[in-house]
Amino acid sequence: MAVANPANEAPGNRALRVGAVIREMARRPSGLVGLAIVGGHVLLAVISPWIVPYDYTTQDSRLVLASPSPEHWLGGDHLGRDVLTRTMLGGRQALVISGLGTLIAVLWGGSLGLVLGLIGGKVDDVVMRVVDAFMAIPWILFLLLIIAVLGTADAVLIPTLAFFYGISVIRISRAATHDVTARDFITAARARGERMWTIVWREILPNVRDVMLVDGAMRWSWMILAFSSLSFLGFGITPPTADWGLMIANGRSYMAVAPWAVLAPIIALSSMIIGVNLSADALAKTLGIDRAQKAPV
Numbered sequence: 001m002a003v004a005n006p007a008n009e010a011p012g013n014r015a016l017r018v019g020a021v022i023r024e025m026a027r028r029p030s031g032l033v034g035l036a037i038v039g040g041h042v043l044l045a046v047i048s049p050w051i052v053p054y055d056y057t058t059q060d061s062r063l064v065l066a067s068p069s070p071e072h073w074l075g076g077d078h079l080g081r082d083v084l085t086r087t088m089l090g091g092r093q094a095l096v097i098s099g100l101g102t103l104i105a106v107l108w109g110g111s112l113g114l115v116l117g118l119i120g121g122k123v124d125d126v127v128m129r130v131v132d133a134f135m136a137i138p139w140i141l142f143l144l145l146i147i148a149v150l151g152t153a154d155a156v157l158i159p160t161l162a163f164f165y166g167i168s169v170i171r172i173s174r175a176a177t178h179d180v181t182a183r184d185f186i187t188a189a190r191a192r193g194e195r196m197w198t199i200v201w202r203e204i205l206p207n208v209r210d211v212m213l214v215d216g217a218m219r220w221s222w223m224i225l226a227f228s229s230l231s232f233l234g235f236g237i238t239p240p241t242a243d244w245g246l247m248i249a250n251g252r253s254y255m256a257v258a259p260w261a262v263l264a265p266i267i268a269l270s271s272m273i274i275g276v277n278l279s280a281d282a283l284a285k286t287l288g289i290d291r292a293q294k295a296p297v
Contacts, residue, residue, distance in 0.1 A: 031282025113173025
C-alpha cells in the first residue's frame with residue numbers, strides 16, 4: 001500500500017483524483033459494465049416516479065396475473081398491479097436504505113477501528129473481544145428481533161443494518177491501521193506531540209482510505225441483499241410500497257401461472273448486486289488493493 005499524506009490536498013485536486021479513478025475504472029471491461037449498471041439503476045431510481053406508466057398502487061381486476069401485453073409489458077401481479085411500474089420503482093428504497101446504511105457503517109466502524117489500531121493496549125484487546133463475540137452470534141436473529149420490536153420504519157432499518165455491518169468494518173479498519181502505525185512518519189508525529197485525532201486525520205486516514213473505499217463498495221452489495229432479504233421475510237418495506245424483495249415474496253406462490261411477476265424483480269435485484277460487485281472489483285484493481293487479503297473476516 002502506497003504511503004501518502006494528502007492532508008493539505010486542495011479540494012480541486014481531490015476532485016481531479018476522483019475523476020481519474022473513475023476514468024481508470026471505466027477503462028477496465030468489468031468496471032465499465034459495473035459502472036453502467038449501477039449508474040443506470042441510480043438514474044432509474046431518481047427519474048422513475050415521473051416515467052412509470054401507471055400508479056404502483058392501482059389495482060385492476062382485469063390485470064390479475066395477466067400475461068405481458070402491449071399495454072402492460074410485464075403483465076400484472078396477484079393483485080392486478082402493473083409489474084413494470086413496480087419493478088421500476090422497486091429499487092428506490094433499496095438504494096437509499098442500503099446506501100445510507102453502508103455509509104454509516106463505514107464511518108462508525110472505520111473510525112473506531114482507526115482509533116483501536118492506533119492506541120492498542122488493553123482497550124484494543126477488550127473492544128476486539130466484544131467484536132469477536134458479536135461476530136460469533138448469528139446477527140440475522142438479533143436483526144429480526146430488533147425490527148420486530150421497533151418496527152420497519154427507515155429510521156429503524158438504516159441504523160440497525162449500519163450497526164451490524166459496521167462490526168466487521170472495525171476489523172478491516174484496525175488491520176489496515178496496524179500496517180501504517182509502524183511507519184516512521186507516525187513515530188515522528190508522536191514525537192512532535194501531536195494529538196491522537198490529529199494523527200488519525202492527517203497521517204493514518206489518507207493511507208487507509210483506499211482500503212476503506214473498496215471495503216465499503218463490497219459492503220454496499222451485501223447491504224442491498226440483506227435489505228431485500230428482510231423485505232422477502234416480511235421485516236423490511238411494508239406493502240403497498242414497491243420493493244424488489246417484497247415483490248419476490250408476493251409473487252413466488254404464483255410462479256407457475258405468472259413467472260414474470262417474480263423474474264422481473266429477481267433480474268433487477270441481481271443486476272444491481274452484480275453491477276456493484278463489478279464496480280468494487282474494478283475499484284480494487286485501480287487502487288491496487290488485494291480483495292482476497294482485505295476481505296472481511
